[in-house]
Amino acid sequence: MNTTTSTAYDTTEQITQEVLRRYEQTPDPRLREIMLSLVRHLHAFAKDVRLTSEEWLFAMKALEETGRWCAPGRNEFIIFSDALGLSMLTVTQDYRRPAGATEPTLLGPFLLEGAPRFEMGADISAGAQGTPLHAQGRVLDLQGQPVAHAVIDVWHSDDRGLYDVQDGFEENGAWARGQLTTGADGRWRFWSVMPVDYPIPQDGTAIEMLRATTGRSMRPAHLHFRIVAQGQRPLVTHIFDRQSQVLHDDAVFGVRPSLVADFVRHPAGTAPDGRVMGAAFCTLDYDFVMAPA
Numbered sequence: 506m507n508t509t510t511s512t513a514y515d516t517t518e519q520i521t522q523e524v525l526r527r528y529e530q531t532p533d534p535r536l537r538e539i540m541l542s543l544v545r546h547l548h549a550f551a552k553d554v555r556l557t558s559e560e561w562l563f564a565m566k567a568l569e570e571t572g573r574w575c576a577p578g579r580n581e582f583i584i585f586s587d588a589l590g591l592s593m594l595t596v597t598q599d600y601r602r603p604a605g606a607t608e609p610t611l612l613g614p615f616l617l618e619g620a621p622r623f624e625m626g627a628d629i630s631a632g633a634q635g636t637p638l639h640a641q642g643r644v645l646d647l648q649g650q651p652v653a654h655a656v657i658d659v660w661h662s663d664d665r666g667l668y669d670v671q672d673g674f675e676e677n678g679a680w681a682r683g684q685l686t687t688g689a690d691g692r693w694r695f696w697s698v699m700p701v702d703y704p705i706p707q708d709g710t711a712i713e714m715l716r717a718t719t720g721r722s723m724r725p726a727h728l729h730f731r732i733v734a735q736g737q738r739p740l741v742t743h744i745f746d747r748q749s750q751v752l753h754d755d756a757v758f759g760v761r762p763s764l765v766a767d768f769v770r771h772p773a774g775t776a777p778d779g780r781v782m783g784a785a786f787c788t789l790d791y792d793f794v795m796a797p798a
């Protein structure tokens with residue numbers, strides 16, 4: 506037998522070694538580190554489960570279908586990452602948080618760049634349905650000083666548990682979403698509607714995975730925030746409603762105790778900004794503490 510013409514791929518281990526040798530030529534050191542580790546772990550995973558060709562093809566088609574669900578404001582791959590705990594793992598290990606700084610949590614799939622800008626104190630609900638919510642607080646640095654010119658993106662669900670990007674966004678535009686900029690006092694406040702517990706999108710591919718596996722797809726009611734300010738590390742986080750029924754069963758592992766706050770329920774009366782409310786409403790007070798850049 507002529508051993509020199511024998512394929513280099515007699516064993517799975519030879520395939521792995523051949524692939525690693527090629528990716529060792531990656532010029533950028535960080536990219537090389539990532540690719541070599543990816544190949545090692547991906548191959549080990551395929552061997553561990555003895556991946557079949559049918560299963561491989563199923564996965565390739567699932568990825569193709571997942572791409573079709575992506576659009577501005579909806580990233581189905583992020584929902585997979587969230588549901589597999591990868592997003593929270595990455596946030597947790599990457600964001601080394603000094604004591605006293607607000608905890609980050611995952612970004613989620615629904616951030617939209619270029620959200621409508623509002624004056625501080627404005628109503629960002631833009632017609633979204635739900636119990637009126639007055640939310641306010643401060644953006645502080647680690648020394649407790651107000652952070653001026655902080656750009657705050659906020660986005661959340663309505664009382665059906667839907668985001669604007671899930672419901673006729675092309676025709677209706679943004680709602681329950683906006684951008685605010687703090688003044689010298691670092692204070693933020695806005696009106697909107699109460700978010701509610703909601704299931705992750707029911708119409709994509711990530712939900713199919715969850716239906717076939719954990720069966721858990723609910724997220725506790727929350728507001729999303731992204732805060733960007735000069736000299737501070739950008740903060741991506743949520744504020745969760747302490748009265749949520751699924752606070753301990755978040756489908757995407759995003760809850761941190763320090764991010765759970767009181768969304769206080771009030772009967773009709775006067776709101777913190779003096780507005781007289783003819784029906785029940787809610788209020789929230791929360792201060793963000795940014796870590797230095």
Ligand SMILES: [Fe+2]
Pocket residue numbers: 613661662724727729
């Ligand atoms: Fe959300």
